[in-house]
Amino acid sequence: MSPSAYDVVIVGAGIVGAACADEFARRGMRVAVVDRDVAEGATAAGMGHIVVMDDSEAQFALTRYSQQLWQALRPELPDDAEYEPCGTIWVAADEAEMAEVQRKHRYCGERGVPTTVLDAQRLPQLEPNLRDGLAGGLLVAEDAVLIAPCAARFLIERAQKHGAEVRLGASVVQMGQGQVQLSDGFEIAGKIIVNAAGAWAPELTGGVEIKKRKGHLVITDRYPGFLRHQLVELGYLKSAHSIARDSVAFNVQPRRTGQILIGSSRQYGAEHKDVDEEILEHMLARAREYMPALGTMAAVHTRTGFRAATPDKLPLIGPWPGDTTVFLATGHEGLGITTSLATARILVDQITGEKSEIPIEPYWPSRAGKEFSRM
Ligand SMILES: Cc1cc2nc3c(=O)[nH]c(=O)nc-3n(C[C@H](O)[C@H](O)[C@H](O)COP(=O)(O)OP(=O)(O)OC[C@H]3O[C@@H](n4cnc5c(N)ncnc54)[C@H](O)[C@@H]3O)c2cc1C
Numbered sequence: 001m002s003p004s005a006y007d008v009v010i011v012g013a014g015i016v017g018a019a020c021a022d023e024f025a026r027r028g029m030r031v032a033v034v035d036r037d038v039a040e041g042a043t044a045a046g047m048g049h050i051v052v053m054d055d056s057e058a059q060f061a062l063t064r065y066s067q068q069l070w071q072a073l074r075p076e077l078p079d080d081a082e083y084e085p086c087g088t089i090w091v092a093a094d095e096a097e098m099a100e101v102q103r104k105h106r107y108c109g110e111r112g113v114p115t116t117v118l119d120a121q122r123l124p125q126l127e128p129n130l131r132d133g134l135a136g137g138l139l140v141a142e143d144a145v146l147i148a149p150c151a152a153r154f155l156i157e158r159a160q161k162h163g164a165e166v167r168l169g170a171s172v173v174q175m176g177q178g179q180v181q182l183s184d185g186f187e188i189a190g191k192i193i194v195n196a197a198g199a200w201a202p203e204l205t206g207g208v209e210i211k212k213r214k215g216h217l218v219i220t221d222r223y224p225g226f227l228r229h230q231l232v233e234l235g236y237l238k239s240a241h242s243i244a245r246d247s248v249a250f251n252v253q254p255r256r257t258g259q260i261l262i263g264s265s266r267q268y269g270a271e272h273k274d275v276d277e278e279i280l281e282h283m284l285a286r287a288r289e290y291m292p293a294l295g296t297m298a299a300v301h302t303r304t305g306f307r308a309a310t311p312d313k314l315p316l317i318g319p320w321p322g323d324t325t326v327f328l329a330t331g332h333e334g335l336g337i338t339t340s341l342a343t344a345r346i347l348v349d350q351i352t353g354e355k356s357e358i359p360i361e362p363y364w365p366s367r368a369g370k371e372f373s374r375m
Helices: 015-026 057-076 095-110 122-126 148-161 198-204 236-241 277-290 292-296 333-352 365-372
Strands: 006-011 031-035 088-092 115-118 136-140 165-168 172-176 179-182 187-195 211-220 230-233 246-254 260-268 299-309 316-319 326-330
Touching: 006 015, 006 172, 015 031, 015 148, 015 326, 015 333, 031 148, 031 187, 057 333, 088 095, 088 122, 095 115, 095 136, 115 122, 122 136, 148 165, 172 187, 172 198, 198 299, 198 326, 211 277, 211 333, 230 277, 236 246, 246 277, 260 277, 260 299, 277 292, 299 333, 316 333, 316 365, 326 333
Parallel strands: 006 031, 006 187, 031 165, 088 230, 187 326
Antiparallel strands: 088 136, 115 136, 172 179, 179 187, 211 260, 211 299, 230 246, 246 260, 316 326
16 A cells, blocks of 8 residues: 555445445545454444334434445345345334334335234244244335345455555554554555544544444354244334443344344443353343244354444434544444445545435534533
8 A cells, every 4th residue: 555645545444434435436536445453343243134223214314225225236245245135023022012013114104115014923924933922013024134244345345446455454543634644653645534443433533422332142053944034122122222231132133044143232331342141141031032942042153342322323424523634434333234335325425525315414423512412
């Protein structure tokens, strides 16, 4: 990598940095990407659920737009990205949760997302291994799953084909004023510097208020046919919104191999990557409540990662008010795999002055000053 100026230097080659590199490079810009260790990022730990969420209009717009970008990209994705349009079923335990099913069904229908309400008889026909006595659910057929590190690798490689230069194993110690400085003293100049360092973004751009939110994921041995859809308890929304230190929810994903990913946990204030046995057991107990046979399965691997959480649950995409050369693409919490492609599109739109498909203002970092005081 030469020290000459690039149009854009991206710090972070997780799924968000990779998508940005691809988008900038394909639009003809000279791009450099730097990452110290992609295996340590959230992308290597995430579940790979491409999911439409409706916590707010802005969250819906970004997730839906990005999901459609993934659908368009699907024919080009490599086989090992294992994109599977398996759909999500939001599982309702009782009548109160069925009311939420109906609300989601109306909300999605009004915005062109096809969903199907499942009653107590239909749910076990689609997922026979769920426990008896559940009230029903909502099938969101266009949701999908993929293996995020493979998708990120594909995006980086495509960026390289369009001239991007990639420097892995390089730690950034400082960025700003059009410069990125590496730990070995090497400096890279760019007209624009993108902070896509996920949960570590505040270490490089002071004042970015992101908290690390740790998650655990268990990967089982192969049980082909056991699970057909991504299943998420409706209580997941309470867990994701919770400001309590620790929370867990039933969230399971089928993989092409027959393996099952079991999530999910959320912890603030847990800075170490080690597996926390207590929260892990709590998470697995919740999973067994919904699918008792999970308790008989062999786990082959457990991984942890850090989500980058903002106070208003929306990512930070756009110019950083403190430095005209710095742009942010971070703060995606539990949705960065879903929203990476849309993040890249709207970030590059802002820089090239093109009109975006969705309103971009809700994601501007400058909104944050008002919100962060509540964190
Ligand atoms: C358990 C779990 C399950 C999840 N499930 C899903 C899901 O199903 N669907 C979904 O959409 N999202 C999910 N997420 C969230 C998703 O994984 C993240 O939002 C997404 O991966 C964020 O991508 P990123 O590129 O911003 O960050 P990361 O993947 O963390 O990448 C940041 C990169 O920056 C690099 N970096 C940081 N500091 C420096 C530095 N100083 N110098 C050089 N490089 C640096 C790191 O090495 C890293 O590679 C999940 C997350 C977790 C933890």
